[in-house]
Amino acid sequence: MSIYFTGLLTGLALIVAVGAQNAFVLRQGIRGEHVLPVVVVCLLSDVAAITAGVSGLSVVLERWPAVLPVAQVLGGVYLLAFGVQSAMRAWKPQALTAEGGASMSAGRAVLLALALTWLNPHFYLDTLLMLGTVANSFGDHRWWFFLGAVCASAAWFPALGFGSRLLRGLFARPSAWRVLDSGIAVVMGCLGVGLLVH
Structure with a gap:
């Protein structure tokens, strides 16, 4: 059980940090717009990536480190674009309503959640x-750690998405x-510039 709790606490320590994905989930939760699909996408993405890491895919990334710089450039550009959109929403009073601006389709919300997750090198x-x-x-007990890390994601995303209401x-x-x-906009801009500069 100590390995499980190590996985839980390590997972929470990594996931709770303010980032592009969490900012988007928070915004959707406050708006009450497509929260369930966004939470599900973020959770399933975490489960898939953690499973791959525990299964040994991390060795592949260590052997082909060129994958991460490509992801950094793509992620940096995307985060900057998302930051500009957020800045435009904040700058133009006519774009703001009591619900926080124009609504987006469920498909677009899911695509944004996927992009903010999988185009972020920090995710990997x-x-x-x-x-x-x-x-x-x-070693052989790694799946207890896996279970703890997955439980951290399973607790965090619903709490953030549905609790933000x-x-x-x-x-x-x-x-x-x-x-x-x-x-x-500031968070996305800083993250995007940081990725491109790094």
Whole structure:
């Protein structure tokens, strides 16, 4: 059980950090828009990547390190574009409503969740390399670590997505959406520039 809790705590430590994916889940949760499919996409992506890392795919990335720089450029450009969109929502008062701007289709929300997850090199570093390497250090007991890490994701994404609706009263004012979208723009911009510069 100690290996399970190590996996749980390590998974939480990596997943709770503010990033593009979490910012998007938070925004969708506050809006109450396509929360379930977004949460499911993020959770299944985590499970798939953690499974691959624990199964040994981290060794593949270690042998072909050129994969990560390509992902960094693609991810950096995408995060900058998403940051610009958030800045535009925050800058233009007419784009802000009590619901926080124009609604998006379920398909677009799912595609954004996929892009913000799989185009982010930190996603690979955290799930495949970090969790995979730590899990494999436990040998035959690595699947207990895996279970703990997956439980961390299974607890975090629903809590963030569905729990953020408690903030809806605060976000009934357009000014609150302006602050949130400005914050998201800054986070996305910094992450995007960091990926491209690194």
